Amino acid sequence: MWIKEIVIILFGLAGGCVVAGGVFTVFTAVGLIPRFAEQTGSADHILLYENMLILGTLAGLITTVYYDTIAAPVQNSISHGKVSLGLFLTILQYCILSLYGFFTGNYVGCLALSIAEIADALPIMARRFSMKRGIGIALLALAAGKLAGSLYYYFHALFETA
Known part of the structure; x- marks a missing residue:
């Protein structure tokens, strides 16, 4: 014990x-x-x-x-x-x-x-990886992932207590 x-x-x-x-x-x-x-x-x-x-x-x-x-x-x-x-x-x-x-x-x-x-x-990283396009998409993907995680956490806790 x-x-x-x-x-x-x-x-x-x-x-x-x-x-x-x-x-x-x-x-x-x-x-x-x-x-x-x-x-x-x-x-x-x-x-x-x-x-x-x-x-x-x-x-x-x-x-x-x-x-x-x-x-x-x-x-x-x-x-x-x-x-x-x-x-x-x-x-x-x-x-x-x-x-x-x-x-x-x-x-x-x-x-x-x-x-x-x-x-x-991010632009420095894009230069190192030789990305010509897609910096905006990468930043948008990061923000969307953060938003999705926050919404999941909020609604999961909200419906769990209800």
Whole structure:
């Protein structure tokens, strides 16, 4: 019994480390953190940017994994009227959610722009492979694949919960 749980923990930890390494490799390849430091004129605080990125990732992980023990009891207490500070906590939740949405939107926007700059590498790739035509089709195929994957993920989750 314990061996099975230890193996599951090790596989989960190994998978998480691989995914985290891949994400931070993308950030390094794209040059997102140095670009932030350059744009804000705070190149001497690059270590702080990296630490905040790691802390934000860990906060998202903890919130996602331990939602049932962190947020759900508070939400249930508010919805059942057990907490006298219900209105205050609800307003606080919406403020925190708004801040989270703001920073997440900034993050996704910056990452999307950085990845769009990587798309500028398509003409270079086309020259290396001696492609005379089809760059637009290749880019369209990449976008269509991303769209199809996103729609499949969305509708699969939507119909699975219904």
